[in-house]
Amino acid sequence: MFGATPPPQNEETPFYPRSPYGAAKVYSYWMTKNYREAYGLFAVNGILFNHESPRRGETFVTRKITRAAARIKAGVQKKLYLGNLDSVRDWGYTPEYVEGMWRMLQHDKPMDFVLATGHAATIKDFLTDSFSHIGLDWEEFVEFDPRYLRPTEVDALIGDASLAERELGWKAKTLAPELAKIMVEADVEAPEARGLTLDRQAKVSMSPKFPLDRSAKFYIAGHRGMVGSAIWREAERQGFHQPGWKDLQRARPNRPQGGL
Amino acid sequence: MKKALIIGITGQDGSYLAELLLDKGYEVHGLIRRASTFNTARIEHLYQDRHDGKPRMILHYGDLSDGSRLVSLIAELKPEEIYNLGAQSHVRVSFDEPEYTGDITGVGTTRVLEAVRLVSPESRFYQASQF
Secondary structure, eight states: OOTTSOSSBOTTSOOOOOSHHHHHHHHHHHHHHHHHHHHOOEEEEEEEOOEEOTTSOTTSHHHHHHHHHHHHHHTSOOOEEESOTTOEEOOEEHHHHHHHHHHHHHSSSOOOEEEOOOOOEEHHHHHHHHHHHTTOOGGGTEEEOGGGSOTTOOOBOOBOOHHHHHHHOOOOOOOHHHHHHHHHHHHHHSGGGGTOOGGGOOOOOOOTTSOOOTTOOOOOTTTTSHHHHHHHHHHHHTTOOOHHHHHHHTSOTTOSSOOO | OOEEEEETTTSHHHHHHHHHHHHTTOEEEEEEOOOSSOOOGGGGGGSSOSSSSSOOEEEEEOOTTOHHHHHHHHHHHOOSEEEEOOSOOOHHHHHHOHHHHIIIIIIHHHHHHHHHHHHOTTSEEEEEOOO
């Protein structure tokens, strides 16, 4: 919504949307305010600056970068094509931002709040932080593609969340450099980065001497890996079902991709 | 136990918000669109409640283009909190689909607000206004 207004942007900053998406969001903002004032509804607007995480969509630049770094490291991707590397953004960590949303609805009165870190970073900074964290030099792999330049580029978006800090006690803790590490680590662990897509799954065969008693229990350390997951699949195929299997699969609830 | 409705629960924010509210003991309801393709990857891990007891995350089919469905759902649930995180969220795509984007990301909000006003005016409503 803030598109063309200079930073830092806060709750009083005039809107200047730069896309049909931005225009729709401005409309929604005013409707929310209108219903609060006209009908006394507890209705609030959260004006959140960019917030990222390992669950970010793959076409968004931060995730595009960390996913590419992981895949390049794994040898399943060669190059990363990007547009303007000097774009400046205020990037925060999504779990902290959703906690801010919740706090807005616990407040004693309905108010609109900006959530942001207040810190600026460029795409180049994000590239450096994510690639170097896994031992790569991004300059060897990144190429410019003008198709990724936007018709109406936003120069700099940096938010001022001091109202949220005063009224809600909310403050962003994770900044872009650490965010880059969190995201690239998650992408390195994702099966896709290791080439474990469905058509490249490993197969194992079990010896006839293996226990035939389907109530037998065995433990797989490394069940998410190439060999471990293949053993899992074969065991399941052969009828070794245990109540514990699914619990183990869901043992790490914060993982973006459950199971194998 | 407080009830929350998350519109856009299958998105990045919705999935983290669902986890947060489940951790705080809420009964979490989510609106998802009916699709023949799998669209719940980010909340798959929440189908099995991490704590003992019956699942506290319940999904309902619906769409921001369908106001009467929003009314019937919100009337049935009367949640204490409603988070509207739903949108066509891709900026570049919005140039290709401006009318659809306006309908879902813009007027969709009006549909939720009207539902709240008509059948659940005590609900607290959060609008994801974004920057």
